[in-house]
Amino acid sequence: MGGLFGKHKKPPSRITEQDKAVLQLKQQRDKLKQYQKRIEINLEKDRQLAKKLLNDGKRDKAKLLLKKKRYQEQLLQNTDAQLEKLEQLTHDLEFAQIEVQVLDGLKTGNEALKKVHEILNVDEIEKILDETRESIDKQREIDELISGQLTEEDEEAVEAELEEILDIQDKLPEVPTDKLPEVQKEKAKKEKEKRIAMEAS
Template sequence: MGQSSSNQVKITPQDRSILDLKLQRDKLKQYQKRIEGVLAREREIAKEQLALGNKDRALIALRQRKYQETLLSQTDSQLETLQKLVSSIEFSLVEKDVLFGLKQGSAVLKEINKEMDLNMVEQLMSDTAEGIAYQEEVSALLSSKISAADEEDVLAELASLQAEQVQSKLPSVPVVPLPERQPAVEEPAQEEQEPEPERQAERRQAILA
């Protein structure tokens, strides 16, 4: 029993005020419908009395109709006032919730800022700066201990390592075997023929000898 009652939604005084205003608004709307019904009925009565020749009763019905129209106009004004009041209260409640949310957020932000100790942040920044300075100092010290020739060797080795890394990232090119060369066919050597006039001169010299 106690658990079920604790789970019920709590109704605030503001909620009760809005509910009362809405009930009054609904009653006014019902009253307007009754007046509209009376207006239609009084007009019919006036027609009937005129048809019967009762002019005085027709005038009474029309006067009653005019009075009901005045009441209807007043209820319209009251209904508009109630609607504006309900809207204003509901909007104020929304603003209240927004302000409460902003207040809660501000409190949470303050708690977070408290947890973030500024001294600790400054110490971390200082330690980081000291670590960077120490690294730079070590690098400068190592550089001063190495000769110019050694420095060139170090740079050359670095360039070689970089080239190996670039080479390892390049795609391998497939090796395509070249076609075998066919041995050339040697043509038979042609004997050189001596010119005919020289042969005839040699024969003459042999005969004369």
């Protein structure tokens, strides 16, 4: 019963501190960009208002407005520099995360290689190669023994059998090329089958 209403453990978060830092930097960058847009809109408004004041003969007020505009332009330049720093910092942090992942991958690969090397050490490999060579040598010896078991008499019998097969082939009559009637064709076919059977035996 307690298991039903008990609190389930939350899975560990995959969001790292670096991820949070990158997110914050991007949020600050977005806020700065919004701030820049507001200043740019205000600058255009102040410029238009200064024109109107000059047309109305209010030179001092127009001058004061242009001073304010000049100050806002400096702020805009400062935000540009800050934005550049933020972008660079974000880039550096993201690249550092990639480097960490690469290092983790190398570490994992290194550990896997160590395990493989532990399983297959140099002595073990040499032992396997030696055993393989021994097996090949034994097989070669067996092959030589089998092929070397034939006596001189056996060799002569094999040669005689070869000669006999060649003689039989030479003594066989030529197959006629003329068209045969059906009965002769059948007879010739049977003779041919007998010959083939004899050659095979």
